[in-house]
Amino acid sequence: MSTATRQTSAVGLVGRPMLIRLVLLTLLLLLDARLATGIKHSPRLVKRNSSSSSSSPPGNNATPERNNMVRGLRAPAVVDPRSPELLLRCEYDLGGNELYAVNWFRNEDVLFRYSPSLVPKATAYPGVADVNVSLEHSNAEQLLLIGHQDVQRNMKSYEGTYVCEVSTERPFLTDYGVANVSAAILPKANPVLEGLRHNYQVGEFLELACTSAPSLPPAELSFYLNGRKIDQSRVRSERMHPSNEATSSTRSELSLKLERQHFQNGILKVACVARIANLTQISRDYRVEAVIALGAANQPLAQAPPSPNSAAASRLYRYLGLLVVAFWAVGKIA
Ligand SMILES: *[C@@H]1O[C@H](CO)[C@@H](O)[C@H](O)[C@H]1NC(C)=O
Ligand SMILES: *[C@@H]1O[C@H](CO)[C@@H](O)[C@H](O)[C@H]1NC(C)=O
Numbered sequence: 095m096s097t098a099t100r101q102t103s104a105v106g107l108v109g110r111p112m113l114i115r116l117v118l119l120t121l122l123l124l125l126d127a128r129l130a131t132g133i134k135h136s137p138r139l140v141k142r143n144s145s146s147s148s149s150s151p152p153g154n155n156a157t158p159e160r161n162n163m164v165r166g167l168r169a170p171a172v173v174d175p176r177s178p179e180l181l182l183r184c185e186y187d188l189g190g191n192e193l194y195a196v197n198w199f200r201n202e203d204v205l206f207r208y209s210p211s212l213v214p215k216a217t218a219y220p221g222v223a224d225v226n227v228s229l230e231h232s233n234a235e236q237l238l239l240i241g242h243q244d245v246q247r248n249m250k251s252y253e254g255t256y257v258c259e260v261s262t263e264r265p266f267l268t269d270y271g272v273a274n275v276s277a278a279i280l281p282k283a284n285p286v287l288e289g290l291r292h293n294y295q296v297g298e299f300l301e302l303a304c305t306s307a308p309s310l311p312p313a314e315l316s317f318y319l320n321g322r323k324i325d326q327s328r329v330r331s332e333r334m335h336p337s338n339e340a341t342s343s344t345r346s347e348l349s350l351k352l353e354r355q356h357f358q359n360g361i362l363k364v365a366c367v368a369r370i371a372n373l374t375q376i377s378r379d380y381r382v383e384a385v386i387a388l389g390a391a392n393q394p395l396a397q398a399p400p401s402p403n404s405a406a407a408s409r410l411y412r413y414l415g416l417l418v419v420a421f422w423a424v425g426k427i428a
């Protein structure tokens with residue numbers, strides 16, 4: 095009888111704390127496993143270079159009244175303003191008819207006229223567009239423009255909407271090709287993000303800087319959180335203009351207090367996108383992306399991944415730490 099009582103009391107005194115310990119330990123181990131997976135899948139700075147440049151040949155969708163002679167005006171969608179010249183080609187098929195004239199326009203100013211039946215055949219109209227025509231290299235099929243030494247001047251003198259207008263005699267038919275040319279020095283790389291860590295807590299400030307690669311015109315930078323653009327009023331931007339260079343970089347800084355709603359399933363996607371003004375012809379983004387997590391460990395992002403040994407060691411220490419905490423907690427309860 096007394097043995098039975100002692101047994102009951104033994105279960106009562108020893109068994110219940112043991113049970114609590116086991117339950118607590120299981121919970122802590124589960125938590126530990128979650129932490130470990132969280133760290134194993136710790137976000138890395140993901141860089142993506144999306145390069146989808148499209149430059150559809152313009153002017154080849156001739157309407158009936160345009161007689162379908164011009165196949166296209168071939169011109170670079172973007173010309174480097176440091177380039178000493180700009181070559182434009184007018185591709186056409188007269189269908190056996192005789193060429194009367196090819197007239198070249200830029201923004202409706204006439205630049206050059208080629209007419210085989212006139213003397214001289216080639217005539218340039220200088221001054222109008224602040225660009226010189228090379229008579230030597232311009233003819234029935236092409237126009238060669240000579241640029242300036244000055245990059246800023248070339249920005250203006252190359253850029254524009256070009257038209258080549260072709261006409262035949264006997265019968266008199268006419269057609270034209272159109273091309274838009276932008277002048278820019280494109281960035282050679284995607285922007286760079288600085289100041290990011292792997293993990294943040296709600297209430298902490300996300301402080302980051304994005305710097306674009308040099309370009310002309312300088313890039314406009316935008317921040318995106320989970321695909322949504324941050325209002326420019328929250329962004330501080332400055333231009334960095336190295337001397338002796340036509341190009342400049344943009345540096346933008348964002349400071350944002352993190353709230354729980356910023357994290358979707360515990361992560362926040364950050365992107366910085368650089369856009370070059372007036373480049374409507376190329377639909378190309380220069381962007382950098384990163385993923386950060388809601389978490390306790392505030393590790394610097396630009397850290398080398400821990401070696402397997404040190405990872406195992408830190409897991410062991412954490413495990414031991416959890417055991418100590420578990421027994422302490424159980425001691426308090428019991
Ligand atoms: C962009 O990505 C492609 C593969 O998708 C790679 O071959 C190329 O080197 C990358 N370019 C830059 C500038 O990172
Ligand atoms: C040239 O640009 C203008 C607007 O700037 C646009 O309306 C036009 O469609 C463009 N033409 C071609 C051939 O791309």
Ligand SMILES: *[C@@H]1O[C@H](CO)[C@@H](O)[C@H](O)[C@H]1NC(C)=O
Pocket residue numbers: 224225226240241242
């Ligand atoms: C155009 O030609 C004129 C006369 O030859 C010359 O004075 C001028 O500097 C030239 N401009 C450019 C942009 O080459």
Ligand SMILES: *[C@@H]1O[C@H](CO)[C@@H](O)[C@H](O)[C@H]1NC(C)=O
Pocket residue numbers: 311371372
């Ligand atoms: C963009 O184009 C507009 C009109 O063509 C011009 O006024 C402006 O200076 C251009 N901006 C840049 C950055 O080149």
